Amino acid sequence: MNKYLTVFSFSPVQSFIEASRKLKDLFTASYILSYLTKETAKDYQDSLVFPMEVKDDSNKANWPLANYPNRFVILTEEKVDCEKLKENFNNAWRGIWEKVLKYLKDKYENFPEDQFKLHVQNYFQTFCHCQEFIDRDKWKQLLDYKEDDNEDYGSNPYVYTYDIAERILGSKKSRRFYKPLFDKYKHGDHYPDGCTLCGERLHLALDWKELQNKLPKGYLAESEKLCGVCLVKRLAWDEVFSAKNQSEVNFPSVEEVAGIKFKKAFIDKLEKDEDLQKSIENIFELLPSKFKINTNPIFIKILEEDKNIPAIDKFASFVNIDSEVFRRFDDEFWLKELEEEYPEEIGKIKEAFNKLKQLFEREDLKGYRHRNAYYAILLADGDDMGRWLGPKKDFRGEELTDEFHKNFSKKLSDFAGSVIKDKKMPFLPVYAGGDDILAFLHPLDALDYAYEKVEEFKNTLWGKGSMSAGILITHVKSHLQMALKYVRDLEKKAKNFKRISQKGSLCIGILTHSGNFRSVVLNWEDLDTLKKLIEAFKSEDLSSNLAYTIREIKKLTDKNVIGSMLKRYFLRKSVNPESILSLHEQVFKNFFLDKHEFLASKALENLLDALYVARFLARNVEGFENVQGV
Ligand SMILES: [Zn+2]
Known part of the structure; x- marks a missing residue:
């Protein structure tokens, strides 16, 4: 019997999510993406190889968590019509924007419908490839292998089919076509400027003051002027999804x-x-x-x-x-x-x-007295996904088969499910699916929570799972869109460090109210040292006056001199020299010596950044540990 493997994905995703002014925009964007995937694959629920549905029997407080990634893989006995899948996708998206459009037309006379449609109809691009099963010979022929390679990927055709399907989808994505929008609409004599949220398209040509007055309070902020896509995002929760789910959700700030x-x-x-x-x-x-x-x-x-x-x-x-x-x-x-x-x-x-x-x-x-103005965003994602599902056996320890792939997807969805069900930690998940987590937390919980999830991920994937993560700690008045970009960069830095250090990594950044930004990169095993460092600053065992020390150390190049200079700083104020010396040793080793191999001259900066981040968390974020239970 013939078999077919179909891979589907769409874009853009990151820019759609990141163009968010408040948490509600972010949730809605994330939810829309998840919804679109689910709807597109709706006729093939039983054929999914990836993702597996995330079972959420606890239904955490009816929280509408997004958990479908923006891609899926299906295995069928009949050829799948990619055009039909694309149609499903477009229908699902149209189902959302048409409701928003109708709502807006009811509220606002002469709503610029054509311009709105120009924006939303040209927004997403879908990519799909349906691959008939092939064997190794056909695979080599397709890839134009001139000589015989020695790598043995096994005899199961799944590995060759999946590899080719992903390659073809990848090439379709890289050939994607950017259609310029001929957006010539104007309001009166005025041509609109860029959308104040995404800046990617012009804002709709209408009287924004008037629209703001006609919409419920809070829908549009003063001076906000949005494009069609951002307006759909802003309104979709209240006007589309909350009616559908029959649940009121209060999005926190x-x-x-x-x-x-x-x-x-x-x-x-x-x-x-x-x-x-x-x-x-x-x-x-x-x-x-x-x-x-x-x-x-x-x-x-x-x-x-x-x-x-x-x-x-x-x-x-x-x-x-x-x-x-x-x-x-x-x-x-x-x-x-x-x-x-x-x-x-x-x-x-x-x-x-x-x-x-x-x-x-x-x-x-x-x-x-509550004075904490900082919160944390955690963005974590699984390492080595390409190796887990690549043709080579060595990492996985077995051939890639459809059973393995399904089982792997199941493990990932179990993990995402556990993130949703987890009630121990005060956190707010935005997205948990595939191998990704995006969550908002109190800064003092972020480190422990991330560590716990990483351990869980490791165990979920047969003790071999690894995650890398970015954690941004930032001020409540920071621009959310900017904060999301920062945390994405931190995650990338962690991924890069994972690549060179071969160990799951974490990058923690602090973005202050005044816009100062510092970040430190570490492996998960260094986290304990960082926490001890935070404690030492908190108990004032370490002087929080770092500026002078940092200036002095920065000039140095000799490792030994740096070490002794740092030791002097550690001992300056300490009432407990023994423990502070052992902390000094760990800090110097974990953040400088061990990192030198990978960061070279930047290792010193990383050491100083570790001190900065630890001091910041100790001094600027109140945890009320001392009053708990009093
Ligand atoms: Zn926009």
């Missing part, structure tokens, strides 16, 4: 990610103090709606975890106050901004803020 540890610690306090509960309720009443949020269900689960309280409802007022209020109630600069923005409500705002000031002057609440 990054401010809530940064504030999660504070809220968790403070609930413990509230539980034991009814007067405090009343004060907070009173403050809640005073605050205008701008400062009230609908807490996301995953966050509620995180807040409820390990607690005896029956439901978070009891503390709803507290939980639903925007974390920014607790972080900035004594920020005069913010108050000035609010004064201009909310002239009518400023009296009540001031009253509420003053009450908070008084409250947090209480001796027993001093340790609870």
Whole structure:
């Protein structure tokens, strides 16, 4: 019987996801991509070799997590019509944008429908190849092998078929055709500028002030002018998916990610103090709606975890106050901004803020002051995917067969499923599928969480799985789109380091509010040393005044001199010389000596970056460990 292997993929993906102003854009973009793959492959659910459906029986708080990658592989006995798959894809995409278009036409007279269609209909490109099974001879013939190579890939035709199918798909992708858009639409006499979100297309030719007024609050920000694609992304959740899933999802802000540890610690306090509960309720009443949020269900689960309280409802007022209020109630600069923005409500705002000031002057609440403005984005993906599914046997230890490929996909989906089900860690997954994870976390959880997942991934793939990851720690006011680009770069750096060091790697970057950026690259086994370093800064066993030391060390080239200079710095303040000396040794070895082979002259910079990152996490991110359980 004949057999066919079909590979399908589409693009763009990264730019579609990254053009996000808020978390909701990112979730929606990710969800749309996942939805498109699922819909395209819908007639072939039983024939999928990759991906396998992610089983999520726990259905984490009804969280609409995206978990289909932007490609799939199917194995069939009949030839698959690639045109039909492309049609499925286009229908699924049209199903989304048509609903958004209809909604917009109802809201806005003379909506520029033609320009909108020009944008959305030309956005995605699909690639598909259906390959009839071939054997080794045919494979060699197709690749034009002149001489006999000695590599034995086995006798199963699957390996040759898959290899050829991927090669042909790859060449189709590289030949993809860029169609310039003839976007000549204008509004009145005005030609539009670039879309304020993606910058890739012009924004739609319409009166944006008017559209903003006609849409529900929060759909469009002041001065936002979007292209058709970005407008679909912005509206698709509310106007397409939430109706379909019949579920309301409250997308949290990054401010809530940064504030999660504070809220968790403070609930413990509230539980034991009814007067405090009343004060907070009173403050809640005073605050205008701008400062009230609908807490996301995953966050509620995180807040409820390990607690005896029956439901978070009891503390709803507290939980639903925007974390920014607790972080900035004594920020005069913010108050000035609010004064201009909310002239009518400023009296009540001031009253509420003053009450908070008084409250947090209480001796027993001093340790609870929330000041953390940083959150983390984790982007991790599996290493060696090409080797796992390549023709060579050595890495895998067996021939590549369809059973192996299916089993491998199943393992990946089990892993993605475990990411979704994991309730131990306070994190917010955006995407978990294929061999990728994208999640938002509190910075102090990010390192442990990433490490835990990497170990799990290793075990999932027969003890041989390896992941590399980028973690960006950044300010809540950083541009999300920029932050996503940074974390993508960090992941790439980690991947590069994995390639040269042959070990799963991690790259941690700090992007401050003022735009300073530093990053350190390490192997997973060095993480423990980094954590000890953070602890040493936290306990002030290490002086946080690094500037002078760094300036001095930077001038040096001799390894031994660098080592002794660093030792002097470590010993300067320490009250515990023995432990600090052993830490010095580890830091010097893990971040400098061991890395020298791969980073050469940049190893010194990496050492200094490790110190910077550790100090930053110790000094700038509050974890409330000291008040927990008090
Ligand atoms: Zn755009």
